[in-house]
Amino acid sequence: MTSKRAFSQIPTDIYKVEYPKIEEFTETQLKKMWFPKETAPKKDIHDILTNTSKKEKHGIFTVLKLFTKYESVIGNEYWSGRFKQIFGRHEFVRMGSTFAMMELAVHMVFYNEINLLLNAHDDSFYTEWKDDPVLTERMSFIDSLIDHENDLISLAGITLVEGCILYSSFAFLLHFQKNGMNKIPNVVRGIDFSSQDENLHAEAGAYCYRLLQSELQISDEERLKNEELIYQAVRQVIEHEDAITDKIFAYGDLESISSAEVKIFNRNRADQCLINLGMKPLFGGVQSEINKWFYNSINTYIQNDFFVGKGREYVRQWNKTGFVW
Helix, strand or coil: CCCCHHHHCCCCCCCCCCCHHHHHHHHHHHHCCCCHHHHCHHHHHHHHHHCCCHHHHHHHHHHHHHHHHHHHHHHHHHHHHHHHHHCCCHHHHHHHHHHHHHHHHHHHHHHHHHHHHCCCCCHHHHHHHHHCHHHHHHHHHHHHHHCCCCHHHHHHHHHHHHHCCCHHHHHHHHHHHCCCCCCCHHHHHHHHHHHHHHHHHHHHHHHHHHHHHHHHCCCHHHHHHHHHHHHHHHHHHHHHHHHHHHHHCCCCCCCCCCHHHHHHHHHHHHHHHHHHCCCCCCCCCCCCCHHHHHHHHHHCCCCCECCCCECCCCCCCCCHHHCCC
C-alpha cells in the first residue's frame, strides 16, 4: 500500500479487521469505560468552597474553564470528523467513534457537572477564554494543527493535544490526593479516569501516525520536513501550556506543588509524545517530581474502596458462570 487511499476509500460496511492493534485500542477503551455520575463530584463541592485556599481555588476554577471547550473540539471535530476522513476502514471508524463518545458523553459531562455544582456555568464562564489573547491564540493554533492539510501533521497534532495539552491541569488536580494531600477525592477520581483515557488516545494517535507514514512510503526528505513542522508545533504547545500553568499559579506556588515542577512535567509529556511518534525527544534531561506519582496513578492497579469512591477495578460485565464455585 503506497497511498492513504488504502484506508480512506474502503467502505465502512466492510467489517473485516486487518489492523488488530486498532481493535485493541478500542477494546482497551471499552474496558476502561466509566460514567460521569459514578464519580459523585457533588460530594466535593463543600470541600472546594470551604477547605481550599485562595491559591488552590483559583487554580481549580482556571482549569475547569478550559476542559469543556477542549473536549468538544477533540471529540466532535476530530475523532468523529477528520480522523474518519483519513481512515475509512471499519476498525478505525469504530475506534474513532468510541473515543469521540468518551470525550463528548463522558469527559465533557463530568467536567460540566462540576461547573454546574459550583454555579460557574453562566455564558461568560464558557466564553471568557475568547477575551484572553493567550487562550484565543492557543485555540486557534490547536484548530490549525489538527486541521492541517497534511494528514500526518494532523495525526501528530492530535497526539500532542491528547498527550500533552491539559496535562498541567491534570497534574494540578490530581495532586490534591498525592503527597499527603486529601482534598476533592471524587473530582480527583474522575480526573484519574479521564487522564487514563487521554493517554490511551494519544498512544492511538501516535500509532496511527506511524502506520500511515509507513504505508504512504514517503521519502526521507518529506519525513524530515514533516518532523520539523512537528518539532515547531511541540515548541508552541509548550509555550502555550506554560502560559496556562502561569494562570493556574497566578497567586503563587503551593506548598504541595509548584509551577516549576509542572513546567518540567509539560516537557516530559511532550518528549513522551515525540517518542511515541518515533521521533527523538526535544527536551530530555531532568524529570519532574510529578512523574513519580502521575504515572503510578494512571498505570497501576487501584483496589476499589467503596466508602470513599476510589478505585477503577470494578467490572460491570461480570458473568456468574465465570466464577469457580
